[in-house]
Amino acid sequence: MVLCGFFECFEKIHGNAMTTEQLLQQTVSVCNPMGLHTRPAAELVKIASGFNAEITLEKVEEPGEEADCRSILSLLMLAAADGTRLKLRVSGAEAEQAMRAVTDFFESRFGEE
Secondary structure (H helix, E strand, O other), X not given: OOOOOOOOOEXXXXXXXXXXXXXXXXXXXXXXXXXXXXHHHHHHXXXXXXXXXXXXXXXXXXXXXXXXXXXHHHHHHOOOOOOOEEEEEEEOOOHHHHHHHHHHHHHOHHHOO
């Protein structure tokens, strides 16, 4: 069972010796009665665009359905309803800061409650 605001896992995966870029992964849950709708999707795009990092979300229950967090259309196409579990993946120079900002946004229930 996934509780809102509780993250099941946190993995730090380091790239090979040729690169210092890291990939951070964490499972987050959509905890909003309206799901990941237009307003929070637009806010997530603003958050993601503020970092030098690649940020994606993928449905845990439907692997392969992935969204770029810098694209509102991509986020809306996920159709992430209330209770949807998403795998958050972040890589790049500002990966740790971006991960914290996005997880804080999900923990806040998109600032709507």
